Every structure is written in structure tokens, then in C-alpha cells.
Amino acid sequence: MPTSPNGASFYATTPIFYVNDAPHIGHAYTEVAADVLTRWHRQRGENAFLLTGTDEHGEKILRTAVANKTEPQDWADQLVRDSWLPLLETIDIDNQDFIRTTEPRHEKNVQKFLQRLYDTGFIYRGSYEGNYCVGCEEYKTEADLIEGEGAFEGQSVCAIHTRPVEKLEETNYFFKLSEFQDRLLALYEENPTFVQPESARNEVVSFVRRGLEDLSISRSKEKFDWGIDIPWDDSHITYVWFDALLNYITAIGYGEDQAKFESLWPANVQVVGKDILRFHAVIWPAMLMAAGLETPRQVFGHGWLLVGGEKMSKSKLTGIAPSQITDTFGSDAFRYYFMKAIAFGQDGSFSWEDLSARYHSELANGFGNLASRSIAMVNRYFEGVVPAPGAYSEVDLQVQAVAAKASADSDAAIEKIAIHEAIGAVWTLVDELNNYITVQEPWVLAKDEANRERLSTVLYTTIDGLRSLAILLAPVMPKATAKLASALGIELSATVASAGVWGGIKPGTKLGELEALFPRIESDAEGK
Numbered sequence: 001m002p003t004s005p006n007g008a009s010f011y012a013t014t015p016i017f018y019v020n021d022a023p024h025i026g027h028a029y030t031e032v033a034a035d036v037l038t039r040w041h042r043q044r045g046e047n048a049f050l051l052t053g054t055d056e057h058g059e060k061i062l063r064t065a066v067a068n069k070t071e072p073q074d075w076a077d078q079l080v081r082d083s084w085l086p087l088l089e090t091i092d093i094d095n096q097d098f099i100r101t102t103e104p105r106h107e108k109n110v111q112k113f114l115q116r117l118y119d120t121g122f123i124y125r126g127s128y129e130g131n132y133c134v135g136c137e138e139y140k141t142e143a144d145l146i147e148g149e150g151a152f153e154g155q156s157v158c159a160i161h162t163r164p165v166e167k168l169e170e171t172n173y174f175f176k177l178s179e180f181q182d183r184l185l186a187l188y189e190e191n192p193t194f195v196q197p198e199s200a201r202n203e204v205v206s207f208v209r210r211g212l213e214d215l216s217i218s219r220s221k222e223k224f225d226w227g228i229d230i231p232w233d234d235s236h237i238t239y240v241w242f243d244a245l246l247n248y249i250t251a252i253g254y255g256e257d258q259a260k261f262e263s264l265w266p267a268n269v270q271v272v273g274k275d276i277l278r279f280h281a282v283i284w285p286a287m288l289m290a291a292g293l294e295t296p297r298q299v300f301g302h303g304w305l306l307v308g309g310e311k312m313s314k315s316k317l318t319g320i321a322p323s324q325i326t327d328t329f330g331s332d333a334f335r336y337y338f339m340k341a342i343a344f345g346q347d348g349s350f351s352w353e354d355l356s357a358r359y360h361s362e363l364a365n366g367f368g369n370l371a372s373r374s375i376a377m378v379n380r381y382f383e384g385v386v387p388a389p390g391a392y393s394e395v396d397l398q399v400q401a402v403a404a405k406a407s408a409d410s411d412a413a414i415e416k417i418a419i420h421e422a423i424g425a426v427w428t429l430v431d432e433l434n435n436y437i438t439v440q441e442p443w444v445l446a447k448d449e450a451n452r453e454r455l456s457t458v459l460y461t462t463i464d465g466l467r468s469l470a471i472l473l474a475p476v477m478p479k480a481t482a483k484l485a486s487a488l489g490i491e492l493s494a495t496v497a498s499a500g501v502w503g504g505i506k507p508g509t510k511l512g513e514l515e516a517l518f519p520r521i522e523s524d525a526e527g528k
């Protein structure tokens with residue numbers, strides 16, 4: 001592991017995505033959030049590691065492969081190659097690893113984990129009868145079901161997928177989840193931010209208080225065999241969720257590279273959609289406790305992107321491909337929009353009109369124009385060389401105070417995973433600088449040589465404010481801020497602590513050219 005300048009490590013994860021279909025913007029949303037958090041920590045100087053990947057076993061993938069007249073492994077290979085890996089480029093994710101659950105490093109260590117739980121008495125053989133939803137890959141209780149509509153009228157359907165569940169009766173292996181009720185409640189008590197946001201925490205706590213049932217963790221191969229063999233009984237394969245959750249530790253060396261494992265585990269934050277919160281906040285910590293491993297420090301359940309008031313999903317044909325947005329607006333705008341427009345933790349709706357309006361007002365006119373006109377004025381009035389400031393007046397000190405506060409507030413907001421708040425805090429500086437320029441009118445000062453010193457102070461103040469913005473916005477908009485940093489002649493790595501400290505730009509620095517960061521988009525390219 002590379003050592004970090006400040007010695008801390010930060011490990012974040014996304015869910016691993018089913019390869020039954022190509023990604024839509026809901027999947028991209030999770031990826032971007034986890035990436036922004038990780039990039040922020042990296043920019044603090046921490047050894048920050050982001051894991052993402054794909055969930056490739058189970059009945060759902062097998063059925064999709066069969067429907068497409070191919071083998072599940074070939075199907076998964078094709079989707080990972082053509083859709084899931086390219087997604088990371090499309091939305092500019094800086095992940096340190098990508099795990100696939102069909103890789104040997106995963107499969108053999110899942111077996112080690114299972115064997116350990118079996119040997120220590122946490123797994124037993126029993127039989128079960130229940131309603132299974134293949135879409136969720138989960139047994140459903142009566143409370144999870146609703147009355148079907150249309151073609152499914154008169155049947156009980158899964159509330160998430162609105163499709164009928166299937167009655168299953170099997171002899172399986174069970175994990176003694178019911179034994180962990182007290183320890184889980186103690187965990188939520190002792191670490192009140194283990195599950196966030198608060199609404200998610202409350203839901204999980206009341207779910208566990210109602211009591212837990214043991215969990216079926218295998219399926220008989222007589223039904224289907226696309227999964228990891230149960231090590232002591234090869235007539236069974238591992239339940240796909242039990243297999244999938246373990247990716248968070250197999251990817252970082254569980255079972256084979258203890259030093260790497262210890263350098264990253266426990267994860268600092270596991271970002272998941274609220275649909276899969278119980279798996280992560282109930283089953284997963286219980287599995288870890290059973291194996292004598294530490295639980296993650298936090299599980300954050302974010303909201304859904306909605307279309308017509310419902311969760312966007314490919315199976316309901318409401319999915320929008322991320323490239324539909326990035327082809328026109330670029331990856332920075334995609335990242336900014338979803339992180340700023342939706343309070344992280346709550347549901348939100350996407351609309352082309354809102355995206356386009358924010359792109360033009362907040363990015364092109366707000367931030368982009370501020371950067372280009374400030375640099376253009378230094379080029380015009382000082383031949384591109386940053387002037388030394390004269391004595392600061394009240395208004396200049398006010399800009400410095402806003403920069404310091406924006407920096408402190410955004411860092412604190414990231415600490416509590418309030419990404420929208422962090423961006424909001426940074427935007428106080430964008431607004432302050434735009435206002436400052438409007439009031440100070442450097443183009444008027446430039447007309448009179450007697451104002452040379454004042455002009456120097458105003459432009460120095462603007463440029464040093466831009467330096468803070470380049471640093472604080474880098475985790476959200478890596479491409480635009482890299483261009484800005486290069487024009488300002490600054491480095492972005494390990495700089496969060498310096499963002500709010502005034503005077504980072506050396507007078508005498510020669511500025512580079514800056515192309516428009518967010519060019520205007522003609523309206524016929526929008527709203528397709």
C-alpha cells in the first residue's frame with residue numbers, strides 16, 4: 001500500500017452491480033457519490049481507496065443469460081467489458097479496484113469465510129418455505145408484498161419489482177442471524193452513525209427490534225447452479241447475497257493478504273441505495289461479527305432517482321443511460337448536478353430542464369465565467385503575471401473570511417456525508433467572488449494608472465479565491481478544476497487543509513490560458 005502524507009487511510013465502497021443489464025443514471029449516482037467522498041479524502045492527503053465492482057452470480061443473471069442464449073459467464077464478461085467498465089470512464093470514477101464475484105480471489109475466500117462460520121457453529125442445515133423475488137434475490141415476508149395490478153391482478157407481488165414472487169421449499173443451510181439481534185442493537189446504540197441518514201437508522205433499528213429470523217444461505221443445485229459451491233457440500237451453492245456482500249473484504253485481501261486487509265478494513269463508509277440497506281446494515285454486520293471481524297464504520301443509505309414518482313429502473317424501462325447526459329453536458333456537469341440538486345440521503349427527480357438551467361446558471365455563468373474573466377483580466381492588465389496585493393480593505397478581508405468558512409464548512413459537511421451541503425458551502429465563495437468583481441469593477445480601476453495598487457489587490461483577491469475553488473471543487477468536477485489548476489499554476493494533491501488559508505498563490509506567478517470550462521449548449525442539443 002502506498003503510504004499517505006498524513007498517515008490516515010480511507011476505504012469507501014459502492015454496491016456491486018448486477019450484470020443483468022446495462023447501467024442507468026441511478027447506478028451512476030451511487031458511483032459518483034462514493035467517488036466524490038473518496039476523492040475528497042484523498043485530497044486531504046489520506047490513503048483513499050474506492051472499491052466498486054459487479055455481482056455476477058444468482059438466478060437473475062442466469063435467467064438473463066439463458067434468455068439471451070448464452071452462458072452466464074460469457075454474458076457477465078460481455079456486460080462488464082461493454083457496459084460496466086466503460087461507465088467508470090463516462091462519469092470519471094477514480095476507483096482503486098474493481099471486483100467481479102466470478103474472480104478466483106473472491107470465490108475461494110468466500111468459501112474460506114463460509115467454512116469458518118460452519119466450523120464455529122453459525123451455519124446449520126434446515127428447511128425453509130417462503131416467497132422468493134428473483135428481482136431482489138430475496139425471500140419476502142408478507143409485509144413486503146402488495147396486491148398485483150394489470151396482468152398480475154389477484155396475485156401477491158414484490159412491492160419493489162411489482163412482479164409475482166415464487167413459492168420455494170428447500171432444504172438449505174442457514175446462518176444463525178437470529179442470534180445477533182442484541183449485538184446489532186448494541187452496535188447501533190454504541191455507534192449512532194453506523195447507519196445514516198437518521199431515517200435509515202430508525203428504520204433499521206425498528207426492523208431489528210421486531211426480531212430476526214435465521215437466513216437461508218444456500219440453494220440446491222437441483223434448482224440452478226450459477227454460484228459458489230458450499231465448501232462442505234457440493235450439492236449446494238451459496239446464496240447470491242451472502243456471496244456478494246463478501247466482496248468488500250475479498251477485494252482487499254481477506255483470506256490471503258492479511259497486511260493489505262488490515263490496512264483498509266474496517267471500511268469508513270459503505271454507500272448503498274436504500275433498497276439494499278437491510279442487507280448492509282443488518283445481515284452484513286452480523287456476518288462479520290460471526291467471523292470475529294470488525295464491522296464497517298458506517299453504512300450510508302442514499303435515496304432513489306425517481307421517474308414519474310417511482311424508482312428509476314431498467315426493468316420498468318425508465319432507465320436513462322449516463323452517456324445520454326454526459327455526451328451533451330460532460331462528466332463534470334453530470335457529477336455536479338446529481339450531487340448538488342438532490343440532498344444526499346433523500347429521493348430526487350431528474351429533469352432535462354433542471355439540468356440545463358443549472359448548467360447554464362451555476363456552472364457556465366456562475367463558476368466558469370468567474371474563472372475565465374478573472375484570468376483574462378490578469379492577462380489583459382498584468383500581462384498574465386499575478387500582481388502582489390496592496391493593503392487589504394474590509395471588502396477584501398470579507399472574501400478571505402468567506403473562503404475560510406467555505407473551506408471549513410465543506411470539509412465538515414463531507415465528514416457527515418452531506419455532499420450537497422459541501423457543494424453549497426463552496427458555492428458561497430463562487431457567489432461572493434462574482435459579487436466582489438461586480439462591485440469592485442476592476443475594468444473601471446484599470447482605466448486610471450493611479451488605481452494600479454487597488455487593481456492589483458482586487459485581482460490578487462479574485463485569483464486566490466479561485467485557487468480555493470479549484471481545490472474544493474476538484475472532488476466533484478475533476479476535469480474543469482484540473483484545467484483551472486493548470487492555468488493558475490497550482491497543484492491539487494493533498495491540499496484540502498490549504499484551501500481556506502489565504503495567500504496560496506505567489507505574486508509573480510505566470511498564469512496560463514483557460515478555455516471555457518462550461519461552454520454554452522445550444523438548446524437543440526438539450527432535452528432529447
Ligand code: MSP
Nearest residue numbers: 015016017018026030055244245272273304305312
Ligand atoms: N447486486 C446488488 C448489490 C450487492 S452489494 C453487495 C444490487 N445491485 S443493483 O445493480 O440492482 O443495484 C445496486 C445499487 O444501484 C442500488 O443499491 C443503488 O445504490 C443503485 N441504484 C439502482 N437504481 C437506483 C435508482 N433509481 N436511484 C438511485 N440509486 C439506484 O442491488
